[in-house]
Amino acid sequence: MTGAAPEPIAEVREAVKRFPAPEGGVVTALDNISLEVQQGQFATLLGPSGCGKTTLLRTISGFEDLDSGEVRIGGIPVTGVPPYRRPVNTVFQNYALFPHLPVSGNVGYGLEVAGVQRSERDRRVGEALERVGLSGFHRRKPAQLSGGQQQRVALARAIINQPKLLLLDEPLSALDRNLRQSMQLELKSLQHDLGICFLFVTHDQEEALTMSDQVIVLNQGKIEQVGPPEVLYHRPATRFVAEFIGDGALFHGKIQNTDADPVLVTEDGLRIAVGTGPGVGDSATLIIRPEHLSIAPEDPDDSMGVLDAVLEQMVFKGATRQYVCRLANGAAISATPPEASEEAFIRVRPGEPVRLAYRRSKPHLIVETN
Amino acid sequence: MRHPWLRRLLDFHGLLFLFFVYAPIIIVVVYSFNSHPVNMMVWKDFTFDWYLSIFGNPTKLNEQTLYVESTDQLLAAVKNSLLVASTTTAFSTIVGTATALAVYRHHFRLKPFYQGLLFMPMVMPDIVLGIALLVFFVNFGIKLGLFSIIIGHCTFLISYVFVVVSARLAGMDDTLEQASADLGANPWITFRRVTLPQILPGIVGGALLAFIISMDDLVITYFIAGVDSTTLPVFIYGMLRRGVKPEINAIATLMLVFSFVIASLGLYFRKRT
Ligand SMILES: Nc1ncnc2c1ncn2[C@@H]1O[C@H](COP(=O)(O)OP(=O)(O)OP(=O)(O)O)[C@@H](O)[C@H]1O
Ligand SMILES: [Mg+2]
Numbered sequence: 001m002t003g004a005a006p007e008p009i010a011e012v013r014e015a016v017k018r019f020p021a022p023e024g025g026v027v028t029a030l031d032n033i034s035l036e037v038q039q040g041q042f043a044t045l046l047g048p049s050g051c052g053k054t055t056l057l058r059t060i061s062g063f064e065d066l067d068s069g070e071v072r073i074g075g076i077p078v079t080g081v082p083p084y085r086r087p088v089n090t091v092f093q094n095y096a097l098f099p100h101l102p103v104s105g106n107v108g109y110g111l112e113v114a115g116v117q118r119s120e121r122d123r124r125v126g127e128a129l130e131r132v133g134l135s136g137f138h139r140r141k142p143a144q145l146s147g148g149q150q151q152r153v154a155l156a157r158a159i160i161n162q163p164k165l166l167l168l169d170e171p172l173s174a175l176d177r178n179l180r181q182s183m184q185l186e187l188k189s190l191q192h193d194l195g196i197c198f199l200f201v202t203h204d205q206e207e208a209l210t211m212s213d214q215v216i217v218l219n220q221g222k223i224e225q226v227g228p229p230e231v232l233y234h235r236p237a238t239r240f241v242a243e244f245i246g247d248g249a250l251f252h253g254k255i256q257n258t259d260a261d262p263v264l265v266t267e268d269g270l271r272i273a274v275g276t277g278p279g280v281g282d283s284a285t286l287i288i289r290p291e292h293l294s295i296a297p298e299d300p301d302d303s304m305g306v307l308d309a310v311l312e313q314m315v316f317k318g319a320t321r322q323y324v325c326r327l328a329n330g331a332a333i334s335a336t337p338p339e340a341s342e343e344a345f346i347r348v349r350p351g352e353p354v355r356l357a358y359r360r361s362k363p364h365l366i367v368e369t370n
Numbered sequence: 371m372r373h374p375w376l377r378r379l380l381d382f383h384g385l386l387f388l389f390f391v392y393a394p395i396i397i398v399v400v401y402s403f404n405s406h407p408v409n410m411m412v413w414k415d416f417t418f419d420w421y422l423s424i425f426g427n428p429t430k431l432n433e434q435t436l437y438v439e440s441t442d443q444l445l446a447a448v449k450n451s452l453l454v455a456s457t458t459t460a461f462s463t464i465v466g467t468a469t470a471l472a473v474y475r476h477h478f479r480l481k482p483f484y485q486g487l488l489f490m491p492m493v494m495p496d497i498v499l500g501i502a503l504l505v506f507f508v509n510f511g512i513k514l515g516l517f518s519i520i521i522g523h524c525t526f527l528i529s530y531v532f533v534v535v536s537a538r539l540a541g542m543d544d545t546l547e548q549a550s551a552d553l554g555a556n557p558w559i560t561f562r563r564v565t566l567p568q569i570l571p572g573i574v575g576g577a578l579l580a581f582i583i584s585m586d587d588l589v590i591t592y593f594i595a596g597v598d599s600t601t602l603p604v605f606i607y608g609m610l611r612r613g614v615k616p617e618i619n620a621i622a623t624l625m626l627v628f629s630f631v632i633a634s635l636g637l638y639f640r641k642r643t
Contacts, residue, residue, distance in 0.1 A: 096543065
């Protein structure tokens, strides 16, 4: 596509938010955050507890004012605009359903407040409930619904006003695992059907990878990386992202040898062959994911790296098996070999030495150039 | 329980307790139907005459004993009491609720101290409050009468409403108001459609409590009531000083029924939400 980039639905520019900490001093919840979300996108804010995800959502929905920086929705700055005049809706973590209103009253609340006629309202409430699979629940009170059903009511209530942007603050965290997984897919297809931009908050990396077009990784009030799930998984920009997303072993050290045959030497003396690219003397972190590893062939060629380890145990994971090994320096490393090369693993008994191999070009190297 | 006799003892204790609390009340109710005109503790016959008598209806007993000097006075006292109770209830419910909302929403320095001040009138001895109000009214030249009673009752009933509504607000999920704002409701609509329905049981409960307390307050009212503004409790107290008469049993029974009705209303509203 040529020409100007499409107008972002919402934009946060250099946002800073500090809270006075009860024990004295200040907590910087948002430390100079800038981001945008586009029309039709499923964007996810991912980060550990306390990193500022809720605060960021609340500055967009208008419940929190920024100390500096600004929020724009549809290109218009919304500083000082109260929540009830912002074209965004929120699915709250605890659902926040009105306990005194029936399901239809809850879902139709936004329309009623906006002065939509009764007949029109009933029609759209019916539609919204059908969308979330709750037709026929009109007259129930929230207390008469299961957690998953309450979740759906909250969702229907938030989408009925057709907001430009839907904010969802860890909406699935209270659900059990099975329900959560099916809701993840449902949310994703709902977002696709509606074409509304979703900004979804979670601290569960798997959830973020499953659902998102774009993931924004936050840590301690700062953005670590923004990108599609594949990029975050295969090419993490920082050590934090590498550790937070996916399984894998991280090795930190300095690059030695020539450009053609670079080796990462860790502080405890482990030598690990890496792909070409980094300069000699660079500090770097290598991430070896379980799926990169298999048993080394008799005569590994130059395109492969080899690690000597001892097999500790095999963990059955259903579709795959995970082989947990220990390296010479005591670090644990896991392999989930593809089925074709699993034969070689099965012959190794726990406690026996094993040679692990990987394609040099596969593991991602984060280079911190000096 | 290991010892059956211990259980028996506990049962007995329970019965004793109930007897202790309710026996005097039951006696009053029973003897309000006793037709013995002189000694009301001696049972003679069943009669409704005392009830008729309070409302000025001529009965055969009236000829022997005319205890209520004037039914008009009694009815005037009832009217005063109802007037005072409903006015103070309306006023203290509005002010108490508004205060509770303000304290709930705003965070300011010395908030706990301020809340303490709002609790105070509830625990203040009635005598002290009565004297203080009397001195205040006299010094400021406010005529003692229904008006001074209403003001006096409001000073402590606001506290009761404040406490009851505050408790309800504290139990409210504050994301509900945020959800309402998020859905486009301005603060006034949010208050009417979300906050008010949430705290309504508290408001109704506070109002009923205020009404009952105002209806049967004697001590404070006694200090600040003028000559021609006698409330029912003050009137009954006056009757008692001239001797205990059978009509008092009937009046007490009626007041009891009235209080039960109000309390049941309160429980009903509690249950509904
Ligand atoms: N009202 C407040 N007063 C003081 N500190 C606050 C306030 N709100 C948030 N914070 C602090 O700001 C930081 C970010 O909080 P926030 O709620 O945004 O985290 P989060 O990423 O949503 O965490 P979680 O995943 O646990 O919900 C935390 O350190 C928190 O203690
Ligand atoms: Mg949060």
